[in-house]
Amino acid sequence: MLLDFHATFNLHRDVMPWVLAQGAPDNLAKCSRTLRIVNVEKNGNVLYTWKGSESVTKIGIYDPITNQNKMLYSIDSEVNVISCSVNTEKTLLALSYCNSSCEGAPSRLLSPVSKYLALLVEIKPVNDLKVLKAVDSIVRVQFLYPGEDKHLSSESHLLLFSDEKYIEQFHIDTENKDNKVVIKSSGQIRRERLLEDFVWAQWDMPGQRLFYIIPKDSSCVLHCIQFYPDENFKHVLEVALEISLANEGVSLINLGYDPPEERGRGKVTSSSLQVFTNQTGGLCLFYCKTPKKSQDITYTVAFLHKGCSKTFKIATTMRNISDYKLKRLSFINLDSYVAVYLPDHFFHLINTKYPDMMCYHLFLSGKYRSFCYIFLAEIIEWICENLSTCQTFDPIQEFIIAYLHRKLSSETMYLDKLLAYTSVPLWNMDIRGVSCTTDMIDMPVMKIIKCKGFWEKFHLELEFMKQSQQRFLYSSNMQRRDWCKLISQLFFFFTLLKVSQNSELNICYSATYTTTACRFFYLMHTDQSLEHRGHQFQQYPQKDTGEKRNSVYQRNILENAKKVLLNMNTSKSERVVPLVQEEDYLQKDLMGLMMVKLKDHLSQHLHHVGKNKIEKIVLDYFSKQLDLVCLILEVVWRKHMQDSGVLRFDTSGNPSEYFAFNIMCRISEAATLMSMPLPPGFQTLHLVLAMRCLPLGNFLHYIDIGALPLTEAFVVKLLKELDDREENEKLKYSIIIRLPENISERVHRLWDHAISNNFIAMKYVRKLLFRLNNKEVTRQSLTERSPLYINFLPLNYLIMMLSDVEDRALNPFEEDNIDATFLEEIALKRTSALLGLH
Incomplete structure (x- = not known):
């Protein structure tokens, strides 16, 4: 839903018009058929080749910054270019190619005996060339690129890969001579062999890393060499893999292009294997092997930074899965995701950052082949409209947690490993036609201790996994x-x-x-x-x-809650939702308690982050939670509740209010499961909508089960706006008897009614009785103590007890404005009602 696929470079759009402008309009069909990309350098420059008229093969370069094309080199014969690379200064071009036919002289400049050649060409200006290799096996070339802050150097470094299972590095010195950059003619170019006997290698262009596999017994070992701007390189990684590639030919990834006529020659690979990295230190290996007698396709994802692997088995309708069909299986790096795509069959999104997340299994056809980006309000609208269709997870919880994770984890290093990224503890939803098994694998061994950039983050991932198996979220x-x-x-x-x-x-x-x-x-x-x-x-x-929980700790909790409320970004002046700014002690206590716990959690693991920074992270975390809830309500109100002034008690709710009430129920449920506080006024507004939309019995049931906690603001609004007609009196009584005592004692005086008087009297009597101690009280006869003598023993006993308390306290009724006559009258009426004497 948040993917946006678009082409930053299109060969026929960005290159073809320039090729035709070079004077080959009559060869449009041939140029279009032979135009293809052969390499993309670290700086984004695209190298491409095409075959023009008069048996000429040409190599050009496209600069994505200037959007300009340039001719680099031309070969006066039709050869199949396998790979090529240009150095940073664009003074040297390395290329390897295969002659279309070894019969006859393929070039007037070169008459090689071998089929495959690797050349080094001076291109500023085109001056001379050197033959690096002339062999009977495929070779590929790749220049190393220094860092961005590296000054232009007179030395370039070139890697050469051979299908004969070795890799060499060439060190090429150049000099300026007559405004030309030429190779120093001091004998043979210096070179060294980096490794040999490998069966698989992959060049990681952005990171300037070389991954390679060497077979060992019945398994394989994955290694990695990191090349640095100062021309040094180090072996940084080693990990055992439970796969076998010993009986297969050499496979090279991200190193040029196999012409159609050369595919399958000299190699018998029956598997597809590729390594992917992401910016947060993730390192994954994707492996797919051609099944022998099965219609199913199986591929394995080894999350090397997490020490686990997942194997996916996908049922297909293909009867015979050939090696060619398997080669159409593509692995596409999307940083935190890798797309696994087999045309006309399936499209998977694998979360490489969080392996415990489920696989997204998609079938793309027609208009659904592209994903479009949608804005935050549109996401909220989609969630609100599709709440009933989500059965396996709560979309409101996922939205809030995912937004907070994405917003905050990018601000501080390693914070993404400590904050929750999903509310679902286990993704166990079955996908039709797809099965998945999870296994533990060996953890990689780091060959260097001090490292920066990607390897520092990768090392941190390993340490988190090695220290403990517990979840840090x-x-x-x-x-x-x-x-x-x-x-x-x-x-x-x-x-x-x-x-x-x-x-x-x-x-x-x-x-x-x-x-x-x-x-x-x-x-x-x-x-x-x-x-x-x-x-x-x-x-x-x-x-x-x-x-x-001492008083200092409690005061800290309340202060934290106040900071959260003040840090909310939702503008009150632009708010259309009628949220009452009420004092909700429970929500404030919960808010403050959660802040303390999250600060303790982050302080335990983020040792490199200061106390003030952690304080800000936690403050933003909870204030943004409340902001998101307010934002959801704003979207609902602006779309469905145009007139917020209709929230009164004297009319029934309309369909829009039913919709808003349902959304608020889901928000309240999500908040309860997450132990998340709600913004001030949320529960009062929820109660008002519930009273308008629900029958009285259902409304009271929601209160009894705790789905609608009563608030003081709601009860005050109810008592003030409704008169004392019989049905309203019944409603008020039903609400008052359900009030917590801390609220009821403050609202009873707002309703001048016998029911309220009963509660006031009962509360005050209980208060007086609580003051009694175990000392004996000398009681006089009732006739001597009070002229109010009633022939009813319980009431007479009550009068006697109250009289005793009155004698022992100064102005006992002054604070509540209650006198003994009022209490006696209420007690008599209550007793008569219970005995049925009315």
Whole structure:
């Protein structure tokens, strides 16, 4: 969905018009048929060849920076150019070719006895040439390229590859003579043999690396030589492979071109093998072998930087898979992905950066052969419209995690190895016609210790895998475990609180913990009658259960949460979603706790990153989480909810509101599974939509199961906007009895109703009773203590208890504006109602 394939260079578009302008319009068919690419140098220059009139073979070069073509060399005979390369200064051209026929003299300049030749040509200007090789086996040539900051040198270095299983390096000295760059005529060109007895070699042009395989017993060993700008080279890698290439001919990758008439001659390769690297230190080997008596194609991907391999088996409709058909199998490097493509059969995308991700299996035909890039808002729209079709993963979770991973991991080195990149713990979805098996392989051995660039990153990958097999990613399971650990501790203390009210222990708990625990118990369908936030008790000594939550730690959590909210980028002035800026203690506690945990996680592994940088990474991580949730809502609102002022309680919801409500349900579910906080006002808006879109029974059920946590802002809005008609009274009562006590005590006074009065009186009585101690209270007769004598024992006992408390406290009802008469009246009405005396 994010792939955009387009040609940066097209041979017939960028070269063919220039070729025809050279004076060969009458040979259009021949030029078009013989025009082909033979090499692409490190700087992007493209070398190509074609056959013109009068039996001439020409070699040209295209510069992608200037978009200009230039003739490099012309051979006055029709030969098949196999490979060619030009040095950085464009003063020397090396080429190898095969004569079309050895009969007769193929050239008036050269009359070789051997079939294959390798030449070194002076091209500034064309002055002279030297024969490097004249043999009966195919040879290929490639100049080494220094670094970008390397000054122009008078010495060039050339690699020569032979099908006779050896590789040589030539050192060519040049000098300026009469405005011409010529090869120094000081005898034979210096050369050295780099290696021999190899069966496979691949030239990595961008990295200036040579990979090669040497057979050993029944297996093979992969080696790598790194060439450096100072003309030095080092053997950097060695790893054993569980494949056998001993009985096959030499195979060379990224080293020229086999003319059609030369294909298959001199080599009996029945396998396709290629190495790919990416910028983050990934090194993978792709291997495919022609099956003998099977219609299936099998290829193996060895993730050398991870110590594992995957073997894919694809069922095809081909009856006889020939070597030619297998050669049509292409491996295309897309940096973090490698595309495996067999025309008319399958197109796979393999994630080389994260091997545990699934293989993307695509069939391309017609208009679906190209992938187009789509913008962030369009991705959100696609997710919202296709939520019901995604059964194996949560697209909202994947979108949020993938965006954060891509955005943040590119800012700091090695951060991508620590942040989660998917919410799916295991990709186990079956793909029809494709099977996959995973195996462990030997880890590569690094031949050098101090290295930079790619090899430094590759070495880090190996160290991460060697140190431990544990996952280094910051996962939502880790967050949920810490969150539940805190709540379990609170459950223990609140249990003590309920069973020891008459004991000598004075129970205390933090005010913030109270709010957190109240909300948690509410969501878990447990006791909702916990004491509200703000009560102060003497401290109860805690047992150390792993991580003691003291006041300093709690204050740090709240400060972190405030920083996240202030760091959000979503502009309030441009926001169309009616999010209420409310105080949600649970979300702030969760936000701050997760920040602390992520900072600890990154500090443990990012030793090279300073404390302030880690602080910024963590701050951006959670603030961007909230921004993405707000952005999803903005896209939904702008497309479906044109009038945000319709969110009232007196009408039912429309289809657009049903759609928005469903999206918010999925966001809430995704956030819960990820232990991710939600932006302020999200839950209140969700409740308003739910009340408009759901029947009362369903709405209350959503509240009871914890899918719709009640908020103070929603209850205040409900009590203020709805009158006290019978149906509204029923709704208000249904909501109030479900409120956590820390909210109910603040909203009851907003509703002047008998139900609220009952709650106020009950709460205050419980508060007074809690003040009693175990000391004996001398009680006088009821007739002496109060003129309010009612022939009902429970009520008389209550009056007596309250009178005792009144005598022992100064202004006991002043803070709540409650008097004894009010309490007695409420108690009598409540008792009468329960006894059915009305």
